[in-house]
Amino acid sequence: MTTTEGLGQVRTLSDSEQELPASKRPRIEPIAEEDVLWKDIVLVLGQEVVDEAVEAGNDAESPFAIHDEVEVEVKMLGSNGEGIAVPVDSTRPWVVVVPLTLPGERVLTRIYRHARLHSVGDLLEVLTPNASLRDMSLVQCKYFGSCGGCQYQMLSYENQLAFKRDVVVKAFRNYCTILSEQMPTIQPTAPSPLQYGYRTKLTPHFEGPSKKIQKGPRPPTTEQPDWLTIGFNKIGTRKVMDIEECPIASPVINGQIGPTRKEIIEKSHTYTKGVSLLLRDSLDTSVDTEVDRLSDTFNEHVCVTLPKATCRERVGDFIFEYNAGSFFQNNNSVLPPLTNYVRDAIFPPSATEPLTLTHLVDTYCGAGLFAIVLSPYFQKVAGIELSQDSIKWATRNAEINHIPSDKISFRSGDAAEIFAVVKEFPKDETAVLIDPPRKGTDEVFIDQLLAFGPKTVVYVSCNVHTQARDVAMIMEKGSKEGVTKYRLDSVQGFDLFPQTAHVESVAVLRRAD
Ligand SMILES: C[S@@+](CC[C@H](N)C(=O)[O-])C[C@H]1O[C@@H](n2cnc3c(N)ncnc32)[C@H](O)[C@@H]1O
Numbered sequence: 001m002t003t004t005e006g007l008g009q010v011r012t013l014s015d016s017e018q019e020l021p022a023s024k025r026p027r028i029e030p031i032a033e034e035d036v037l038w039k040d041i042v043l044v045l046g047q048e049v050v051d052e053a054v055e056a057g058n059d060a061e062s063p064f065a066i067h068d069e070v071e072v073e074v075k076m077l078g079s080n081g082e083g084i085a086v087p088v089d090s091t092r093p094w095v096v097v098v099p100l101t102l103p104g105e106r107v108l109t110r111i112y113r114h115a116r117l118h119s120v121g122d123l124l125e126v127l128t129p130n131a132s133l134r135d136m137s138l139v140q141c142k143y144f145g146s147c148g149g150c151q152y153q154m155l156s157y158e159n160q161l162a163f164k165r166d167v168v169v170k171a172f173r174n175y176c177t178i179l180s181e182q183m184p185t186i187q188p189t190a191p192s193p194l195q196y197g198y199r200t201k202l203t204p205h206f207e208g209p210s211k212k213i214q215k216g217p218r219p220p221t222t223e224q225p226d227w228l229t230i231g232f233n234k235i236g237t238r239k240v241m242d243i244e245e246c247p248i249a250s251p252v253i254n255g256q257i258g259p260t261r262k263e264i265i266e267k268s269h270t271y272t273k274g275v276s277l278l279l280r281d282s283l284d285t286s287v288d289t290e291v292d293r294l295s296d297t298f299n300e301h302v303c304v305t306l307p308k309a310t311c312r313e314r315v316g317d318f319i320f321e322y323n324a325g326s327f328f329q330n331n332n333s334v335l336p337p338l339t340n341y342v343r344d345a346i347f348p349p350s351a352t353e354p355l356t357l358t359h360l361v362d363t364y365c366g367a368g369l370f371a372i373v374l375s376p377y378f379q380k381v382a383g384i385e386l387s388q389d390s391i392k393w394a395t396r397n398a399e400i401n402h403i404p405s406d407k408i409s410f411r412s413g414d415a416a417e418i419f420a421v422v423k424e425f426p427k428d429e430t431a432v433l434i435d436p437p438r439k440g441t442d443e444v445f446i447d448q449l450l451a452f453g454p455k456t457v458v459y460v461s462c463n464v465h466t467q468a469r470d471v472a473m474i475m476e477k478g479s480k481e482g483v484t485k486y487r488l489d490s491v492q493g494f495d496l497f498p499q500t501a502h503v504e505s506v507a508v509l510r511r512a513d
Contacts, residue, residue, distance in 0.1 A: 081501025440466025
């Protein structure tokens with residue numbers, strides 16, 4: 001029988017690829033959203049049923065036509081935030097993915113796309129709501145249900161956190177191929193202090209006018225032309241819908257949406273292409289960095305719209321500056337609990353013997369967030385980051401926070417290069433922090449990490465699926481090759497984006513000796 005267990009799985013390096021010099025080896029493939037969805041489909045239909053459908057050649061043949069209206073029952077919430085449903089009347093195993101629906105609900109959907117063993121549909125009507133989960137009085141945004149930004153506003157915050165924990169559990173079950181006895185219980189998801197008004201960065205966008213409109217007369221106007229919509233993509237589409245406010249964004253960002261829209265409309269006759277706008281919440285950078293950081297003057301918020309302009313944020317006692325267009329975490333309210341959590345993971349308050357970790361390596365360090373906030377707890381800190389620009393800011397951030405340059409250093413380069421630099425760091429007293437982009441880290445990095453063998457590894461991730469894969473690789477390679485054996489101490493989700501399906505995750509590994 002054909003087995004589909006490997007379907008959609010990520011590729012591991014072949015033997016010949018393993019032979020290549022580190023710099024020439026391909027990176028581990030990122031785990032695509034479709035792959036994550038496929039695992040949910042298999043969970044709902046069952047592996048055997050999926051195998052049979054594949055065997056019978058039924059897996060690519062939808063029982064529905066595009067635009068069919070179908071009644072379905074939602075079986076579970078998928079890891080990407082949509083309901084994973086099965087048709088109420090169907091003789092063939094098939095899944096229908098419907099956004100904005102909840103487990104246990106019967107809904108009417110209109111099919112708009114087919115893929116392997118599933119179709120995707122728009123939500124037309126919730127026929128039987130799940131009254132214990134759905135509470136529409138919680139919804140704070142007038143665009144909820146049309147805008148693609150938020151998926152969970154109809155859920156209590158407690159339920160949002162519980163669903164996010166399920167995502168972490170499934171991610172580790174599906175992608176972390178370690179023995180179940182090596183897997184710790186996934187901790188409850190840590191909440192964000194702000195559940196609305198938290199986003200410090202928004203990127204509304206608009207499409208350019210058609211060629212036909214460009215050829216016609218385009219006088220300057222103060223009225224919004226028909227071709228122009230400024231906002232976010234409609235759910236499940238690439239069509240932009242008009243947005244005049246966004247309740248998950250911070251007050252200064254909301255205050256800037258109107259003026260920015262007005263400016264775009266007034267200049268609309270000049271546009272030929274679409275543009276992605278930038279609205280970033282910042283402290284007023286004209287205020288001197290030496291002003292009392294708790295004073296009202298220092299904490300005046302402004303909205304920055306130019307990608308090359310400087311932004312400033314305060315995280316606890318520290319301040320950070322960076323280019324508005326470059327990476328910085330988008331929810332300032334959760335940064336103190338997140339950085340405290342990482343600190344406590346490195347120095348567990350419950351440890352019977354205090355850990356004597358004196359050195360920190362912050363890989364994928366951006367503008368130096370973790371390196372700088374955690375610097376008081378270490379004698380030496382080194383950070384690495386690909387973006388030269390972010391490294392300039394990290395170095396400046398160390399200065400404006402009065403951290404001596406013989407204690408903290410930042411360099412630009414691929415994360416794996418840091419291990420050649422920190423050779424003199426005592427591995428028994430070193431913690432390594434990993435915070436890569438969504439695609440996760442790579443095999444070259446993991447090999448170097450294992451060769452270095454730090455006492456503690458804290459892996460912060462915005463993609464729990466690639467994190468689970470990488471954690472497995474760290475543990476499996478470490479134990480197989482007898483290099484450095486790690487045990488997985490804890491995994492906990494962090495809610496950086498309330499009202500959305502996104503979950504951040506922190507995994508803590510400790511050397512097993
Ligand atoms: C999720 S961000 C984390 C940044 C930082 N830790 C923070 O919390 O602000 C990931 C960072 O990794 C950087 N990056 C991407 N690929 C990299 C690589 N191969 N080596 C080093 N840094 C990389 C990106 O530029 C980005 O700043």
